[in-house]
Amino acid sequence: MIKKILQSFKVAKAGDWLIIILFFALIIISMKLLWNLPQGQYLEIYKNNEILATYSLNQQITKTISGAKGETKITINNGKVRFSSAPCAKKYCIHQGWINKANQIILCIPNKISISILGSNKNYDSINY
Amino acid sequence: MTLSTINISDRDHQIAKLSSRAVALSLIEFFFPSPIPGVKPGIANIVILYTIFKFDLRMGIWVSIIRVFVTSIILGSFLSPTFFLSLSGALFSLLSLIIFKNLSPKFFSLISFSLIASLAHIIGQFVIVRLWIIPHDGIFYLLPIFILSAFIFGLVNALVTNKLLELNPKK
Numbered sequence: 001m002i003k004k005i006l007q008s009f010k011v012a013k014a015g016d017w018l019i020i021i022l023f024f025a026l027i028i029i030s031m032k033l034l035w036n037l038p039q040g041q042y043l044e045i046y047k048n049n050e051i052l053a054t055y056s057l058n059q060q061i062t063k064t065i066s067g068a069k070g071e072t073k074i075t076i077n078n079g080k081v082r083f084s085s086a087p088c089a090k091k092y093c094i095h096q097g098w099i100n101k102a103n104q105i106i107l108c109i110p111n112k113i114s115i116s117i118l119g120s121n122k123n124y125d126s127i128n129y
Numbered sequence: 130m131t132l133s134t135i136n137i138s139d140r141d142h143q144i145a146k147l148s149s150r151a152v153a154l155s156l157i158e159f160f161f162p163s164p165i166p167g168v169k170p171g172i173a174n175i176v177i178l179y180t181i182f183k184f185d186l187r188m189g190i191w192v193s194i195i196r197v198f199v200t201s202i203i204l205g206s207f208l209s210p211t212f213f214l215s216l217s218g219a220l221f222s223l224l225s226l227i228i229f230k231n232l233s234p235k236f237f238s239l240i241s242f243s244l245i246a247s248l249a250h251i252i253g254q255f256v257i258v259r260l261w262i263i264p265h266d267g268i269f270y271l272l273p274i275f276i277l278s279a280f281i282f283g284l285v286n287a288l289v290t291n292k293l294l295e296l297n298p299k300k
Contacts, residue, residue: 016240019240034270
């Protein structure tokens, strides 16, 4: 099967390989250019969909916030942030791990606390649109 | 009373036959679910490539345009956004083929033309999407996926067409 597929490439001429390589380069360039989200600068903490506080990401600190079910701990560690402890049952928010890019979010629905990272200026996503 | 007669040449018959095959492939593709919305293999283009290489570019243009119109009428999407997406993709591909038709066949085979046309197809659709359907820069995030799929399916379609041409060599 694989041999047959490779054989069918024999019809490719020098120019074809050139086009294939150019196309490949285009794919890689477009990924680099378009998937390069800016690093986040600020962290917004939401409680009941209202902004509770905004912190800079350039520090090392753990914040404790009391939500609907209990206390949630959010850890900021030099440019990245995660939920380090939460009172919810499934702990999805903790399993999301660290986030560091602009516009990334983590939600903790049971405790009604969410965090969102801002770049230097606020970008809009498809939800806003 | 004057009788108006239309002379139907062999060429017209040939165009009709090939167009019907292209329409059939488009319809088959329509009913297959796609893993990512918007990413489709475009198997009807196999027929169009075949037409261009077995006959000539003018005939390929006819088959391509007829395919777009007939498929949309059958599926009921005529003059809907889907139709314009498909039409602009087809027109951009054909335009790219017209521009690049003088590439020397010594160095460039069907594979190059298929890849160029599939890239032009994606660009044509993307222009319509960006200007009209979703006028927001957020969709550029999806562009690499579409370029990648254009590359894969452009290549696969070219290899299939090559096989078909081997089985039915040019007269």
